[in-house]
Amino acid sequence: MQRAHEMAGLTLGQLANLHNIPVPNNLKRDKGWIGQLIEHELGAIAGSKPEQDFLHLGIELKTIPVDANGKPMETTYVTVAPLIDIQGLRWQDSVVYHKLQRVLWIPVEGDRSIAVADRHIGTPILWTPSQQEFEMIRQDWEEIMELIALGKVEQITARHGEVLQLRPKGASSRSVTLSIAQDGQNKLTNPRGFYLKIAFTHQILCKHLK
Incomplete structure (x- = not known):
């Protein structure tokens, strides 16, 4: 947390210079660059593994682009959604549950004109979800997972869920993975990811930055 506080107020360029890391002109081809830079500074080691970034501390790191008013500019990716072999999967055993136990949010200016x-x-912001917040996430997760189990993954839209949503997650629409079909067999579909909705993450930021 001390290192995270010492970073606050620096520009990405200043932080990158400290590590001799070149700064891209834009993030079209380097979408994860900001997160990787912050991970590097704070010593996160998990990378894209399905575990917390600081496993020994039980903390997940999330950089979040915000506009001039401090409002998040995009949904926050949590993890890939399991689409097969989910029989008996409980909320407490899910990657979403483990990733969101405790989150270190690092807001970063996201205005593309800068x-x-x-x-x-x-x-x-070091955030531990309240019982109510976790309950909202759990309800959404369970409803979405039930639809996946029923073979209705194609019918799930970003509008499903109050705070957690399911969206396609892949390099392109050509990326495919196995999922459950309505007849119980397996079929091909685009990979999906769980994301926290903007209104929810905005609430978290507002609550802690008062």
Whole structure:
């Protein structure tokens, strides 16, 4: 947390220079660059594994792009959704549950009119979901997983869920994976990921930055 607080107020360019890391002109081809830079500074080691970024601390790291008013500019990716072999999977055993036990949010200026190197890093927030917040996430997760189990993955839209949503997750629409079909067999579909909705993450930021 000390290192996270020491980062606050720096630009991405200043932080990158400290590590001799080149700054991309834009993030079209380097979508995960900001997260990787912050991970590097804070010593996160999990990368894209289905475990918390700081496993020994039980903390997940999330960089979140915000606009001039501090509102998140996009949904927050949590993890890939399991689409087969989910019989008997319980909420407490899910990757979503483990990833969101405790989250270190690092807001970063996300306005595209600001050069990547000139975007400032904001005040870190260490968030542990309240019982009510976790309950909302759990309800959405269970409803979405039930639809997946019934072979209705294609019918799930981003509008499903109050705070958690399921969306296609892949390099392109050509990416495919196995999922459960309505007849119980397996079929091919696009990979899906769980994302936290903007209104929910905005609430978290507002609550802690008052």
